[in-house]
Amino acid sequence: MMEQKQEMHEFINRGDEHFMAHISLDCVIFGFHANQLKVLLLKIRHDDRWALPGGFVLKEETMEEAADRVLNERTGLNDIFLRQFHVFSDIHRSNTEKFLELMRSEGIVVEENNWLTKRFISVGFYALVDYEKAIPAEGWDSEACEWFDLDNVGELILDHNKIIGAALETMRRQLNFLPIGYNLLPEKFTMPELQKLYETILGKTLDRRNFQRKMLAYGILDRLDERRKGGAHKAPYLYKFNLEQYQKALKEGLQGGW
Amino acid sequence: MMEQKQEMHEFINRGDEHFMAHISLDCVIFGFHANQLKVLLLKIRHDDRWALPGGFVLKEETMEEAADRVLNERTGLNDIFLRQFHVFSDIHRSNTEKFLELMRSEGIVVEENNWLTKRFISVGFYALVDYEKAIPAEGWDSEACEWFDLDNVGELILDHNKIIGAALETMRRQLNFLPIGYNLLPEKFTMPELQKLYETILGKTLDRRNFQRKMLAYGILDRLDERRKGGAHKAPYLYKFNLEQYQKALKEGLQGGW
DNA sequence: ATATCATTGTGTCAGAAAAACACATTGGTA
DNA sequence: TACCAATGTGTTTTTCTGACACAATGATAT
Numbered sequence: 001m002m003e004q005k006q007e008m009h010e011f012i013n014r015g016d017e018h019f020m021a022h023i024s025l026d027c028v029i030f031g032f033h034a035n036q037l038k039v040l041l042l043k044i045r046h047d048d049r050w051a052l053p054g055g056f057v058l059k060e061e062t063m064e065e066a067a068d069r070v071l072n073e074r075t076g077l078n079d080i081f082l083r084q085f086h087v088f089s090d091i092h093r094s095n096t097e098k099f100l101e102l103m104r105s106e107g108i109v110v111e112e113n114n115w116l117t118k119r120f121i122s123v124g125f126y127a128l129v130d131y132e133k134a135i136p137a138e139g140w141d142s143e144a145c146e147w148f149d150l151d152n153v154g155e156l157i158l159d160h161n162k163i164i165g166a167a168l169e170t171m172r173r174q175l176n177f178l179p180i181g182y183n184l185l186p187e188k189f190t191m192p193e194l195q196k197l198y199e200t201i202l203g204k205t206l207d208r209r210n211f212q213r214k215m216l217a218y219g220i221l222d223r224l225d226e227r228r229k230g231g232a233h234k235a236p237y238l239y240k241f242n243l244e245q246y247q248k249a250l251k252e253g254l255q256g257g258w
Numbered sequence: 259m260m261e262q263k264q265e266m267h268e269f270i271n272r273g274d275e276h277f278m279a280h281i282s283l284d285c286v287i288f289g290f291h292a293n294q295l296k297v298l299l300l301k302i303r304h305d306d307r308w309a310l311p312g313g314f315v316l317k318e319e320t321m322e323e324a325a326d327r328v329l330n331e332r333t334g335l336n337d338i339f340l341r342q343f344h345v346f347s348d349i350h351r352s353n354t355e356k357f358l359e360l361m362r363s364e365g366i367v368v369e370e371n372n373w374l375t376k377r378f379i380s381v382g383f384y385a386l387v388d389y390e391k392a393i394p395a396e397g398w399d400s401e402a403c404e405w406f407d408l409d410n411v412g413e414l415i416l417d418h419n420k421i422i423g424a425a426l427e428t429m430r431r432q433l434n435f436l437p438i439g440y441n442l443l444p445e446k447f448t449m450p451e452l453q454k455l456y457e458t459i460l461g462k463t464l465d466r467r468n469f470q471r472k473m474l475a476y477g478i479l480d481r482l483d484e485r486r487k488g489g490a491h492k493a494p495y496l497y498k499f500n501l502e503q504y505q506k507a508l509k510e511g512l513q514g515g516w
Numbered sequence: 517a518t519a520t521c522a523t524t525g526t527g528t529c530a531g532a533a534a535a536a537c538a539c540a541t542t543g544g545t546a
Numbered sequence: 547t548a549c550c551a552a553t554g555t556g557t558t559t560t561t562c563t564g565a566c567a568c569a570a571t572g573a574t575a576t
Binding site: 467468471 | 562563564565566570571572573574
Binding site for chain 1: 345435
């Protein structure tokens with residue numbers, strides 16, 4: 001505990017020796033589980049609210065590398081689908097008062113003109129991860145790290161609700177270009193699961209039969225000789241992505257919209 | 259001339275009192291003229307090369323406001339279609355050596371740790387303007403401001419060629435969502451002109467009759483009882499965008515691709 | 517004045533893609 | 547063992563797309 005406070009003090013008062021001022025990033029980390037789109041959130045200390053995992057940019061790393069680092073710290077995962085989608089730069093998006101209040105309650109002395117009291121512009125990233133493989137981990141600056149149903153995140157700090165909304169909107173548009181399912185689903189999955197994912201992202205229902213036809217027409221799925229048992233009804237086939245065809249589709253984009 | 263140097267000195271050595279360090283923006287300003295996509299470029303002092311119009315962000319303005327300001331300074335236009343599309347954050351994208359060399363040749367003393375010698379991250383914007391209405395204007399930091407054919411920009415400074423490429427790529431994708439012609443064409447235009455614009459952006463030819471059918475099906479165009487005379491052949495009708503339908507299309511997006 | 521001709525306006529038709537819809541199969545559950 | 551909800555696999559209908567044909571027009575050349 002003592003060490004943790006030491007680390008925090010170091011970060012707050014000397015962080016600008018390593019990080020660039022004014023620039024931050026926030027990650028909207030999506031997962032899919034039990035037919036629900038999930039977002040990974042952090043519990044802020046001394047605040048009822050939750051927040052997106054975020055961070056700052058080291059002086060010798062790109063935005064993408066920084067986002068990758070943040071993602072790895074929160075999920076333990078590497079080589080993850082990660083895309084920047086928007087820069088958020090409202091003048092009052094930072095809340096310096098709240099920050100100072102937090103520091104007081106932590107008993108940390110913040111020097112005048114501290115870098116964290118400056119205005120910050122944040123680059124929004126969204127990541128798609130396999131819910132089963134991610135291992136949520138809080139850091140020294142947060143009390144908890146958990147998955148939330150996308151439609152049940154409540155009121156987050158700052159403009160984070162807005163950021164999530166923008167991420168979802170971006171993902172919706174890119175659904176036509178990127179085979180997004182590959183990153184959100186486990187290796188093996190059923191057609192109904194894939195469809196539910198698409199329906200959740202798009203926010204509308206799709207015809208079961210037309211969905212399957214179109215999906216298979218892309219040629220990026222291989223059907224296995226295996227079925228998912230255990231459900232209360234007819235056991236559906238399992239599929240997995242054909243990595244070769246998937247890569248090709250990534251370059252050329254998928255045809256037609258939903 | 260003396261005043262200009264004064265202004266430059268002020269900007270270079272005290273700019274960080276007004277602007278945020280580490281953050282810049284670059285504008286890819288597109289125009290359309292004589293069946294060609296054009297980009298507005300600035301001639302850099304003491305350098306053979308040209309550059310994208312860019313700037314920095316005042317401490318009390320958003321990225322969008324800053325981009326709008328830059329755009330206005332270079333074209334005299336306001337309320338322009340302007341979208342951010344990517345953050346460029348390569349570590350070596352800035353060229354501090356070149357900057358210091360430039361300053362030496364200008365005879366300007368640059369203090370140690372000057373804000374402009376830091377690493378900068380740039381937010382790329384693209385703008386669509388009416389070529390006829392824009393009035394290119396160089397500023398105190400450049401020798402000229404001119405339109406270039408998109409396929410004839412030559413080698414630009416830093417990563418500006420890359421930025422233009424990304425802007426074009428983004429515009430191509432958004433062509434399916436946004437009625438982009440509205441911003442690039444004058445108020446009244448002919449169907450062949452609109453088609454040429456689309457062909458130029460997409461880099462491929464389209465069937466004249468199919469193009470018209472699909473375009474009219476969007477319902478965002480009004481045909482006028484007027485024709486463009488003066489051409490050597492049959493006079494084509496003039497069209498203009500139906501602003502109401504255009505706004506609706508902006509929200510909902512256009513269907514189908516090209 | 518008139519014939520010329522590249523360009524524009526309008527329409528058709530076949531094939532592809534999407535939307536709407538029907539029925540047999542299956543694997544737990546009652 | 548009958549039941550039933552969910553899955554697998556079609557067909558039909560409608561819409562969209564791509565390819566193509568022909569008449570109309572308006573400046574230009576003769």
